[in-house]
Amino acid sequence: MLLSNKVALVTGAGQGIGATLARALADAGASVIVNDINHGKADEVAHAIAAAGGRAVAQHSDISTFGGADAAVQAAIDAYGRIDILVNNAGILRDRMSYNMTESEWDQVIAVCLKGTFACARAAIREMRRIGEGGRIINIASRSGLRGSIGQANYAAAKAGVLGLTRTLCQEVSKFGITVNAISPRAVTDMTNSIPEHVRKKKDASWADTSVVRRGTPEQIAPAVVYLASGEAEWITGQVIGIGGDKLSLWSHPKEVAEAFIFGGWSVENMREMFRASVASELQSVGNKD
Template sequence: MAIDPSSSPMGVEGRAALVTGAGSGIGRAISRRLAALGARVLVTDINDEGGAETVQAIVSAGGVASFHHCDVSSYTDAQASIRAARDTFGSIDILVNNAGWDVIQPFLQNDPELWDKVIGINLKGPIHMSRAAMEAFVEQDTGGKIVNLSSDAGRVGSLGEAVYSACKGGVIALTKTLAREGARYKIQVNCVAPGITDTPLVAGLDQKVIDAIVKAIPMRRMADPDEPAELVVFLASDSNTYMTGQVISVSGGLTMS
């Protein structure tokens, strides 16, 4: 079920947002929703073509966005992207740590090279970006919002995704700790845990695997990328005045823990 991106205002108008991994899937949906509600969005990704498409979609709908190449596994890139947001928009108010990557494979077949790549993107990425953004929020003395994309895999595990699940569990712990440390600076940090969502990340899965997962979901379907995006935008908005350190699943009831 797609949500009309121009429906209800949510308190992000005029805010400057940076979204990682915004050239595809959920990151693109978040960027479009933020921009449709009046935020200015720095679309970042390692996929320059996908990033340009996201910017084009936003600008052609009357929104404000630009692209900056950023590999979240590099702390240097993370710092440069936060600087780029401040240079482009004059400040940064919102960081969405969305970039993610995985290969589904039994743990006994993984090699250390894969572990390093998965950890670099899914765990070190949010660490790099959050540190750079929090320094900016404190220097600006404005406070700020961080929303992390975890996964239900980080709450209950997921077959063939041992290291990815470990990273996503780490993102939950990171969220809670940064929420505690950030509160004194008016920085709120929350986490959205999508269930299976219809994006290029799952398009590569065997249809039998998708069917088996969907059968276990009480609502019996995958999410549309706009559905987790809606919650991300609420948590990033001025409407979120008192939530921090929280983890919320958008998974059709697959997990209820």
């Protein structure tokens, strides 16, 4: 199978996308560490994988700490002698408008979604380097981090950080044969169901008149993760790939879209004239299109 003799760690794998990814990796031949702080759910997923003929061990540490992340990676070493694949899936929502958000709501989301992603990557990379046979790190991102999302300042900031982390790590570890990519999924899960219905409808409005299924299931996310985890994807790194329903997409890297120079540097007056000219040009362009 595609992932025979590989060992994968999936964080936040007790339910939703994480559980589905753990099962898909096992179906592809990987031995899987099912990490989740919910002991019962992690155990249930691991038992289900084993009952289906796969190999899995449940692990319950809190990956938002370096110690917890180290313990999750160590569980892979203890059970199977190595780690080849890390899927940083663990995440939480604490949605609230920015002006009402509490310090705890901010800190919790940053700790799990951003610090946890870094902590697990740090621990996994150390072991992958020691083994010397490369590796695959797949970070679960979000459109909130790509485009922003009202009521999710904490989550959007964390997921935007995951994108910067993905691009940085891929540069640091490519020489070791380790790839680092991000997946931006669009799937209905228990976590997304916590988003108010009127907000979801507003976000989906642009797709209302199309036949394309925009928001799919966790099972439709899995093929992208399994492929990126395989040896066939050794040439793909530093990328952000969107998948959900019928749609697969590749996101661009941030880049400058315009530039201007003034010898000696810019003043407020220079900038005022430049922006006024830019706005006038943009309005003229819109008018010509109409």
